[in-house]
Amino acid sequence: MESGWGSTSRTDVEDARRALDDAAVARQRGAARAVSPWWYHVATGLVLFCVFLSFSVGGGVVFFVPPLGAVAVIVLGVLVRRVRGVEVDRTRDLRGGWGPNMCYYGLFLVLTGVGAYLEFGAQWRWSMAVAGALLLVPTIMIGRHNDLAKRRERGARA
Template sequence: MESNGADDARASLDAVAATRAGVAGRIAAPWWYHLVLGLLVAQHVLAQGLENANWTLPSMGLLLAGCLVLTLAYRRLAGLSTAKAQGTRSRNVLTLLGLVALACVASASLTGSAAVSWVAAGVVLLATIVLGRLFEAALRREIAADPDHSF
């Protein structure tokens, strides 16, 4: 007896869609993830605004080591890692977050003002939390809905 090719194809596509939805559902960082990431970036912004430039290298080391630990912890908790944007919306949010972080680091380092550095650190902390959550939401939608990209 011959099976219907269209039915088999539909069943396979449904299985792929269910798998994509399952993966997308697992992309949810714990409540502390974006907060800790924001604090890591904020401390680097503050270090750039200090008069003593000797804090730049230790601050960068703390930022990079912290990001590595966060990535490993997230991978262990979720069982996967999202290393890059998957579509236009998540790419745009991630780009905006990067631009905000660069602007905050630049404003703190170029002005050298403690007040500007504290404001910039607060801005980057809030931006990391808010835009990080928006990035995750966009990423979940893109992975669950877009059958044409790989991840």
């Protein structure tokens, strides 16, 4: 059997096919690890709700709950990185995620503005808490959407 450019042995083809299959399995495992655990987005939504609630409660709570909320989100991110072994909250890397994320950010700004106006301008108590409650489900949904988009981009089945 001659070796040259035009000849390939059966073992070379099988080895190449096996290597491609191994690479596909590794890509799917990596994609599955890059998705946040189920509790991450729920906890992030609850932290956001607690920050909004603190503005309705008033008093000294307003001075320590928002900074604690920021610290809680950072701690959640570190905890997820330790559990999964990868950084999971990277929405800026999503190719098709800008539209839904921009809609969420717009909703966030509108509800924050309306809640703040009603709470502090019109003196309607608990308006900020209601705004936070209305943001709870969209926060969880956009996080889940981003996870599924990351999984699709990295090659695993969503």
